[in-house]
Amino acid sequence: MNIIVCVKQVPDTEAIIQVDSVDNSRILEEGITFILNPYDEYAVEEGLLIRERLGEGKVTAVTVGPSRSESALRDALALGVDTAVHITDEGIESADPFAVATILSKFISSLPHDLILCGRQAVDDDFAQVPAILAELLGLPQAMFVVGLEIDSQDMKCKARREVDGSHEVVEMVLPAVITCSRGLNEPRYPSIRGKMQAKKAEIPRKSLADIGLDVESAGLASPKVKVRSLGLPPSREAGKKLEGEVDDVVKVLVEELKSRKLL
Amino acid sequence: MEPTRIIYWNIPYHNLVYILVIIPIALFIWGFIRIFRLIALGKPDNRLDHLGSRLKDKLLYVLGQWRVFKSPLIGIAHGMVFFGFLVLLVGTMLEALHVLFHLFEIKGWFYLILSFLLDILGFAVLVGIIIAAVRRYILRPKYLDRMWEDGVILSLIALVVITGFIVEALRIAVLKPPFEVWSTVGWTIAPIFEGLGKSSILTLHQIMWWVHMALSFAFIAYIPFSKLRHIFTSPASVFFRSSLPKGELPPTEDLEQAETFGAATVNQLTWKDLLDLEACTRCGRCEDACPAHASEKPLSPKNIIIDLRDNLHRWGAKIAKAGDEGPPDDALIIPTSIEPEELWACTTCRACMEQCPILIEHLPKIVEVRREQVLMQSAFPKELQLTFKNMETNSNPWGLGWAERGKWAEELGVKTLAEDADVDYLFYVGCMGSFDERAKRVACDFVRLCQRAGIKLGILGGEEKCCGDNARRAGNEYLSYMLMLENIETFNAYDVRRIVTICPHGYNTIKNEYPRFGGRYAVFHHSELLADLLLDGKLTPCNNGGKPGRVIYHDSCYLGRYNDIYAEPRKILEAIPGVVLDEALQHHRKSFCCGGGGGRMWLEEEIGKRINEMRMEELMGKDPQTVVTACGFCMTMFEDALKAKDMVGQVAVKDIAELLWEAQGEG
Numbered sequence: 001m002n003i004i005v006c007v008k009q010v011p012d013t014e015a016i017i018q019v020d021s022v023d024n025s026r027i028l029e030e031g032i033t034f035i036l037n038p039y040d041e042y043a044v045e046e047g048l049l050i051r052e053r054l055g056e057g058k059v060t061a062v063t064v065g066p067s068r069s070e071s072a073l074r075d076a077l078a079l080g081v082d083t084a085v086h087i088t089d090e091g092i093e094s095a096d097p098f099a100v101a102t103i104l105s106k107f108i109s110s111l112p113h114d115l116i117l118c119g120r121q122a123v124d125d126d127f128a129q130v131p132a133i134l135a136e137l138l139g140l141p142q143a144m145f146v147v148g149l150e151i152d153s154q155d156m157k158c159k160a161r162r163e164v165d166g167s168h169e170v171v172e173m174v175l176p177a178v179i180t181c182s183r184g185l186n187e188p189r190y191p192s193i194r195g196k197m198q199a200k201k202a203e204i205p206r207k208s209l210a211d212i213g214l215d216v217e218s219a220g221l222a223s224p225k226v227k228v229r230s231l232g233l234p235p236s237r238e239a240g241k242k243l244e245g246e247v248d249d250v251v252k253v254l255v256e257e258l259k260s261r262k263l264l
Numbered sequence: 265m266e267p268t269r270i271i272y273w274n275i276p277y278h279n280l281v282y283i284l285v286i287i288p289i290a291l292f293i294w295g296f297i298r299i300f301r302l303i304a305l306g307k308p309d310n311r312l313d314h315l316g317s318r319l320k321d322k323l324l325y326v327l328g329q330w331r332v333f334k335s336p337l338i339g340i341a342h343g344m345v346f347f348g349f350l351v352l353l354v355g356t357m358l359e360a361l362h363v364l365f366h367l368f369e370i371k372g373w374f375y376l377i378l379s380f381l382l383d384i385l386g387f388a389v390l391v392g393i394i395i396a397a398v399r400r401y402i403l404r405p406k407y408l409d410r411m412w413e414d415g416v417i418l419s420l421i422a423l424v425v426i427t428g429f430i431v432e433a434l435r436i437a438v439l440k441p442p443f444e445v446w447s448t449v450g451w452t453i454a455p456i457f458e459g460l461g462k463s464s465i466l467t468l469h470q471i472m473w474w475v476h477m478a479l480s481f482a483f484i485a486y487i488p489f490s491k492l493r494h495i496f497t498s499p500a501s502v503f504f505r506s507s508l509p510k511g512e513l514p515p516t517e518d519l520e521q522a523e524t525f526g527a528a529t530v531n532q533l534t535w536k537d538l539l540d541l542e543a544c545t546r547c548g549r550c551e552d553a554c555p556a557h558a559s560e561k562p563l564s565p566k567n568i569i570i571d572l573r574d575n576l577h578r579w580g581a582k583i584a585k586a587g588d589e590g591p592p593d594d595a596l597i598i599p600t601s602i603e604p605e606e607l608w609a610c611t612t613c614r615a616c617m618e619q620c621p622i623l624i625e626h627l628p629k630i631v632e633v634r635r636e637q638v639l640m641q642s643a644f645p646k647e648l649q650l651t652f653k654n655m656e657t658n659s660n661p662w663g664l665g666w667a668e669r670g671k672w673a674e675e676l677g678v679k680t681l682a683e684d685a686d687v688d689y690l691f692y693v694g695c696m697g698s699f700d701e702r703a704k705r706v707a708c709d710f711v712r713l714c715q716r717a718g719i720k721l722g723i724l725g726g727e728e729k730c731c732g733d734n735a736r737r738a739g740n741e742y743l744s745y746m747l748m749l750e751n752i753e754t755f756n757a758y759d760v761r762r763i764v765t766i767c768p769h770g771y772n773t774i775k776n777e778y779p780r781f782g783g784r785y786a787v788f789h790h791s792e793l794l795a796d797l798l799l800d801g802k803l804t805p806c807n808n809g810g811k812p813g814r815v816i817y818h819d820s821c822y823l824g825r826y827n828d829i830y831a832e833p834r835k836i837l838e839a840i841p842g843v844v845l846d847e848a849l850q851h852h853r854k855s856f857c858c859g860g861g862g863g864r865m866w867l868e869e870e871i872g873k874r875i876n877e878m879r880m881e882e883l884m885g886k887d888p889q890t891v892v893t894a895c896g897f898c899m900t901m902f903e904d905a906l907k908a909k910d911m912v913g914q915v916a917v918k919d920i921a922e923l924l925w926e927a928q929g930e931g
Contacts, residue, residue, distance in 0.1 A: 012657050014665040031667050031726070033657050190649045193525060193639040193742050 001057035001153055002112045003047040005081060006104055006131070007040040009065055009072035010124040017233065025228040026094075034068060036075040039119025041188040042181035047117050048080050049186060050151050058082045062107065064100050066093040070204055077199035078191035084202070089209045091221055094228075097129035099220035104130070105137035106219075107212045113176050114156070120145050120180045128180075135178035143171050147184040151175075267443040268371035269379075271363050273435060274469050281477060288485035295488025296496070299542055302580040306535030309514075311504035318503050321623075325502045331621035335549060338399060344392030345421070348385040349495075355382045379447040383432075386425050387449050393422045407548030407566070413490045420483050427476035429453065434469035438462060494545045498622040501543035504536050505623040510614070511776035511826040514628050516635060516741045525741065526636025528598075529591045530576045531583050533632060540624040541573035550616035550626060555857040555879075556609040560872025563609035565616035565626040571601040572629065597633055598643075605871060607633055608645050612737045612862030613821040618853050634739025644739065651866040652740055659729040659747065660695040661866055670725025672697070672704040676711050680725040681758045687722035689714075689788070690760045692774060694767035695730050696896030702903065703766075703896035709925035710766055710790050716928060717802035719793070721764070727754050731770040733822075736777070738863030745781075748773070752783035764788045766921065768822035768895045769861070775827070789823060791894050791920055795832040798839050798924075805927035807841035812923055813889035814844045818879070818902075819855035820895035833894050836920050840927045846886050856882065860897035880905035883915075890916045892923060 011017065012033040020026045036044075044061065051057040061076035061084040063069050073084035087103055095103070108116065116135075121128035128144075135142035147168070148161030156175040161168050163182055191199070209219050216222045241257075243250045258264040272278040312318075324330045329346060333339035355378055361367045370378060397418050400408055432450030437457040445451050457465055487493055508514065514534075517525055527533045530541075550565035551557050557564045579595035586592070594600055598607065607630065616626045637643045654663030670680060672693075681690065691714075697707035714721050729751045732744035751774075755763070763785045765771045775787035797803045815837055823829045830852050837845050850856045859875030869875070880902055883891050893899050902917045 012665070014658055014663055016665050016667050033666065035657055187646070190638075190642045190644075190652060192642045193519070194523075196742065197520070 001050065001054055001114045001151070003050060003057060003059045004108055004111065004113050004116045005040070005043045005047045005059060005061045005076065006116065006118045006134070007044065007061050007063050007072050007076055008037045008119070008122045008124075009034050009063065009069035010037045010122050011035075013038070013123060019231045019233065024230045024232075027231060029068075034071060036072040037119050037122045037124075039121060039123065039181060039183070040072075040076075041079075041119070042183065042185050043117040043119050043179075044076050044079050044081060045186045045188040046149060046179075046181050047115075048189070050115070050149075054151070054153055060085065060111065062087065062104065064088070064092060064095065064103050073204050074199045074202070075191075077202050077204075078195040079189060080191075080195055084204050086204050086206045087209075087212065088206055091216070092209075094224075095219070095221055096224040096226040097127045098133055098225045101130045101133035101137055102218075102220045103209070103212070103214060104134050106214055107207070108134075109138060110212065115151070115158070115175055116140070116178045118178065118180045120182045131178050131180045138176075138178070140176050140178050141173040142178040142180075143173060144180045145182045146179050147182050149179060149181075149185065266371050267373075267375045267441070267446075268369070269375065269435075271359065274438075274466055275473055276470075284477075285481065288481040291485040291489075292487055295485075295493075299488055299493065299497070301584075302576050303535050303538045303542065305531040305576075305580055305584055306533055306538040307531075309534035309536050311507075311536055314507045317507070318505070321505060322499060322503050325621070325623060326499045329621075331619070331623075334619075334621075338396065338547070341392040341395035341399070344388040345396070348389035348392065351381055351385040352389070376443060376446040379444070383429075383447050383449040386428060390422060390425045393418055393425075397422075405548070405552075407552040409546060409548070411546075416486070417490060417492055420479060420486065424476065424479045424483055427472055427479060431469060431472045431476050433457060434465050434472060438465050438469070491545045494543055494622070497539060497543040498545070501536075501540055501622045501624060504539060506536075506625055506628075509776040510617075510828075511772040511822070512780070513631055513736060513777065515780055519742055519745055524636075525639040526634070526739065527629075527632045528636045528640065529583055529595050530572060530580065530597065531591075532636070533572075533629060537572075537625070537629050537632075538576060540629075541569055541576055543622055544569045544573065544624055545622075546570060547621065549619040549621065550624075553615035553619045553854070555611060555613055555615065555859065555875045558856075559859075559875045559878055561605070561609035562603055562871065563606040568602060568606065568626060568630065569624060572597065575601040598637060602633060604637075604643070604645075607637065608867065609864075609871070610862055611821075611857045611859055611864045611875065613857035614825040615821075615854070615857065618825050631737060631739060634737075635741050636739075638739035639742060645867050647867050648738060648863065651738075651863070652735065652743055655730050655735055655743055655747065659750075660699055661730070661734060662695075662699055664699050667726045669693075669698045669728055670723055672707060673711065673723055673725075676708060676715075678711055678721060678723055680727070681722045681760075682725070682727065684722060685758050686720075688720045689722075689762045689764040689793070690755065690758070691721040691723050692731070692763050692765040692767075692770055693723055693728060694765055694770040694896070696900070697766050698728070700896060700900065702899060706766055706896065706899075706919040706921055709919070710794075710921040713794060713797070713803060713921060713925055713928070717797045719797070719802075724754060724758075729754070731767070731773050732777075733769040733773040734863050734865065736773065737861070738866075748778060748781050748783070752778055752781055755783055755785065760785060762786045762788070764790055764793050766790045766894075766896065766919070768820045768826075769897065772822045772826050789827075789829060789832075789894070791823070791829060791832040791836060794921065794924060795835045798836060803924070803928070805840045805924060806929045807927070811889075812840060812843045812926075814846060814887065815890045815892055815923075816846050816848050816883050816886050816888040817851075817892045817894075817920075818848060818858070818883065818898055819851055820893060820898050821855065821857050821861055823894055824855055825853055833892070833920050836924055837892060840923060842927075843923070846888065848886060849882050858893075858895075858898040858901035860901045865897055865900070874905065874908070876901035876905040877909055880909065880911075884911070888915055890918055890923070892918055892920055894920050 012035045015032040018028045020028050047059040051059055059081040061073055061081045063072055064087045067088055070086050073086055077084050087107060118131040143160035143162050145163040146160045147163055150159040158175055159172050160179055161170050209215055243253055329343055332342050362370050429449050432447055433454040434457055436444045436450050436454040548566055554565050583591040583595055610630050612627055651661045654661055658666040693707050696703035730747050732747035736744035771787060771789045817833055817837060837843050856879050858879055899917055906912045
């Protein structure tokens, strides 16, 4: 079974995000630790589990991103994926979901693929678009937000349990298919030192757009469907106010306060 | 007639002894070759450095029985047997030299003194054995188990001594030389046999002589096959003791090159580790001191040693023979000999090693097995995975953004070394002081005290990394190695010479473990610096209206047992007006862990009682107004205990720095 896991490198969830004052459509990368997107860890883990359960198969991690995103692939290698491919080119960091999906679909269609696993969304922009577009471009069935997955390698089918509002939906699909993985699907492992060392030394092939048969135009980079105009931090929350004293006085103050804020 | 005794008197065919003795000696040699071969399975480890201090320790811990005596009753009993045996051995050797080589005569006053000494010390051995038997079978302290070899050994020694005395008494009963009053024990019991008549005594004497010989031979042959082997292996264990600082874990294999890490099977421990297994006598002192055991966890340091030894005896030969397929699965330490729950229950408090009379190194073995579990198997309690990842990404166990590490110090005007590297000390704050709300207050008070005393501190802010202690003791050598190297690189880039820290864990690892990785600094715990500042008169505590009252100081493991810092915190407390310092039930080297060390801080404590609550209850028994610590881990553990026991407000938990700052006048 050939399993492709699409991963993305994102800023650490605890990183302090600052918007670039010169170009406010981007964030300052200085002082930020980049990590493998947490949801993608579930995708990597699921790929490894399927390979282990079947006793055969190949798990390939692929990312589309600037040169720093290689570390996300090394993390995936440390966890145990067989190979990793880094698709990178000038300006690729500003690719919108459609462009990323286009690049991925072009690359994946050149590989044998029976199952494509992605994280449910990337925790940086939270678009959650790439997997769905990718499935459409490849003409494959898709199941999003999956928390349970059974693979039938005999009949090349899968049964996916996906989260829907307040409930679960079980879908059956023929393979190949695109699955996005959600928390609860599995418990991602901790890499062994052997994995870490191998990942550190591994050669990760880099492919340019030209290498996979695309250019800026056909990849959708030249005319993005989504353009980020500006980024802004959420307003910092005002500290709460504690009113103390006799109930009657406090109530008066409270009413005044609410009136002055036009809440009453 | 000149006082002496005819050797082999009344023993025809006594030369048979020289043939028969071959049997026990052969068994003895065969047994020890077997042990030696098993020990040789271990990995290499140089234990021949510092020969001088090795010999000194040997005198202290073996001949001086230094730690054995720390437990008075059995200390005295063991001392009687030990010294008794030593003198009996010397006496027997002298007689052997006399009989075999005629080097000298044993007669006259020399004979009398020797006879007297041998009798008295033989008697001492008997008393010692009786005390030991009473303790093991009647008093039954709970850390002492009863295996059949214990009974065999006690009976064997007692019978050897008793038959020896009977043989002596029977000889005296026949010959009655008046000078034999110096063979005091034999002389005293000789009259019992006098009524038997000479020929009966002579026959009985012969029988008892052979019985005495047979028992002695059995004793010799039994040595390598029972805990009696400790007669030889324990002194060896002391002699080959670790020469590392107490606070340094043995280094691991080269992380970049090695194929395997830690110990999956016993042969992956060092030869000294295996020698330790053969040296243990199951005395149980380690178990008695272990907080995990006291809180009803499945861990006992004694059982770790015993179970590893059983593994070595059961599987050692098979492991040695195993080829490329590797040892059989049943030989794996986990789970055959040690359960994961045992392995992860250890708080690395070092109480076991502090107690062991023969300096067995329990902790390095536990960590070595943890290393294998973490690095090779990725097998560890689930909670630790997040902790490890947090340390990797944000260099602190909570995973809080690393860039905010120095934020606590903003309002105090402490500069980072990047801003001003000309400082008296680098203040290594540690994860606790940087991120934990409670410990931040300690960091602040310590800074204020230094500012008051005119000491210029600098911090690293976001450049400071987790010290690596918790990762290292939780077996994640790779992670701790990365953290240590990052810190060392930063320290060295700023040419840091002196470091002060409020965290005993950071203190221990920077002081004792960083040098091996190229980080050599003068490292001080804040209690050391503050005690010095008080001594120099740079800080003068006064009674500031606050009444600390009855204060109990809790010795943190990493400050006390690891680094022998007991006096400084107490000096600080004694200098504060209004402090009435009392000691906990268990204090100094016997202090009871808070439960937070060795990575336990980040693990749930689901089995048995909670260590922090046990310690807090013990401390509360002294009715203190304030419990004082010098460690952020201990403080958190105690405050958690107070919350869990619904005792918040009944006692204050404070750091020495906070108490000292409260006692500073306004000017």
